[in-house]
Amino acid sequence: MKTYHLAVLPGDGIGPEVVNEGMKVVQALSEADSSFQFESTTLEWNSEYYLKHNRMMPENGLSILENYDAIYFGAVGDPRVPEHIPIWELIMPIRKNFHQYVNLRPIKQLPGVKSPIHAKGLIDFYVYRENAEGEYSNSGGRLYQGTSDELAIQNTVITKKGVERLARYAFEYAEKTGVKKVVNATKSNAIIHSMNLWDESVKSVAASFPEIEVEDTYIDALAAHLVQRPETFDVIVASNLFGDILSDLGAALVGGLGLSPSANLNPERNYPSMFEPIHGSAPDISGKQTANPIAQIWSAALMLEHLGREDLASIVMKAIENVVNEKTALTPDLGGTARTFETGDAIVQHIHKQT
Numbered sequence: 397m398k399t400y401h402l403a404v405l406p407g408d409g410i411g412p413e414v415v416n417e418g419m420k421v422v423q424a425l426s427e428a429d430s431s432f433q434f435e436s437t438t439l440e441w442n443s444e445y446y447l448k449h450n451r452m453m454p455e456n457g458l459s460i461l462e463n464y465d466a467i468y469f470g471a472v473g474d475p476r477v478p479e480h481i482p483i484w485e486l487i488m489p490i491r492k493n494f495h496q497y498v499n500l501r502p503i504k505q506l507p508g509v510k511s512p513i514h515a516k517g518l519i520d521f522y523v524y525r526e527n528a529e530g531e532y533s534n535s536g537g538r539l540y541q542g543t544s545d546e547l548a549i550q551n552t553v554i555t556k557k558g559v560e561r562l563a564r565y566a567f568e569y570a571e572k573t574g575v576k577k578v579v580n581a582t583k584s585n586a587i588i589h590s591m592n593l594w595d596e597s598v599k600s601v602a603a604s605f606p607e608i609e610v611e612d613t614y615i616d617a618l619a620a621h622l623v624q625r626p627e628t629f630d631v632i633v634a635s636n637l638f639g640d641i642l643s644d645l646g647a648a649l650v651g652g653l654g655l656s657p658s659a660n661l662n663p664e665r666n667y668p669s670m671f672e673p674i675h676g677s678a679p680d681i682s683g684k685q686t687a688n689p690i691a692q693i694w695s696a697a698l699m700l701e702h703l704g705r706e707d708l709a710s711i712v713m714k715a716i717e718n719v720v721n722e723k724t725a726l727t728p729d730l731g732g733t734a735r736t737f738e739t740g741d742a743i744v745q746h747i748h749k750q751t
């Protein structure tokens with residue numbers, strides 16, 4: 397029997413609520429098929445942990461995580477802890493040390509979900525966001541603090557290797573799925589050093605994929621196009637910051653944060669990849685069982701796909717689609733009255749029907 401070892405980090409706020417539903421789904425799949433099982437270890441590395449130990453994870457946290465096949469992550473963030481702490485002490489070290497340089501964010505409108513805009517077709521595209529360098533660097537500093545001349549410098553680090561490996565992954569996906577055009581989010585007219593290297597690096601990868609067109613689009617125009625004609629996009633490659641913004645915009649187009657999953661991928665598979673919803677810990681609604689667990693459950697589907705179990709991923713996706721379409725077990729963000737666990741239960745029931 398094949399065993400997949402999962403490290404589960406529920407995190408803070410609604411994190412544990414939605415991760416609980418995700419794990420119910422994963423367990424339902426393993427119970428239905430005796431050829432594999434999931435063995436999971438829950439690691440409570442969250443804001444409570446920080447308040448006790450003054451750090452987000454144990455000193456050897458990364459070497460503990462390294463032994464797992466995948467990391468299933470909820471969300472971290474707590475009003476009692478400075479906002480940058482969970483990002484810089486937990487999420488970023490995991491992404492960087494495990495070379496999870498691809499942040500994949502599917503923007504897919506499920507049948508039956510209303511978009512706030514009237515697109516001419518179903519919205520279905522992938523944002524490939526660079527996840528290891530770029531604008532989110534800790535290079536820079538502040539000068540003349542406390543004076544009227546105070547200034548801050550924040551450096552962006554773009555490397556040819558870093559862009560090329562991200563672009564290659566996106567183009568390979570485009571090739572595999574028959575996508576004819578990749579849109580490159582850029583701003584090389586104004587951010588002339590880093591964004592020109594970005595564009596050149598994307599182009600050098602594109603040269604190996606002659607059948608795929610690459611279209612450079614300035615980030616400001618692209619944001620407008622995504623509102624005007626989102627149905628025309630298939631694959632977007634974007635830097636860390638641009639990708640972050642575009643995928644939140646995309647999430648809003650297809651039903652909001654409650655429906656938006658993501659994967660932090662290490663394509664070489666030397667290290668575990670990490671799967672988490674786009675949303676944060678949402679302290680305003682935590683503890684009420686009103687959070688939508690679908691983004692977290694969908695993230696589990698991305699995890700199954702990455703583990704080579706596309707068959708299981710598609711069972712989960714079909715179950716999600718059925719529940720969304722039936723509209724009887726939807727949480728308040730989608731106009732329903734169901735509680736978090738009821739949406740999870742409904743998805744599990746649809747999994748049982750298929751297995």
Ligand code: ATP
Nearest residue numbers: 473653654675676677678679680681687688689729
């Ligand atoms: P972060 O800074 O980590 O992004 P945040 O609290 O600023 O965290 P989110 O947690 O992403 O932002 O949430 C923003 C708002 O969206 C929340 O206040 C909540 O009302 C809503 N929201 C987020 N996730 C969900 C969900 N799964 N279900 C329902 N509503 C959600």
Ligand code: MG
Nearest residue numbers: 674675676677
């Ligand atoms: Mg937020």
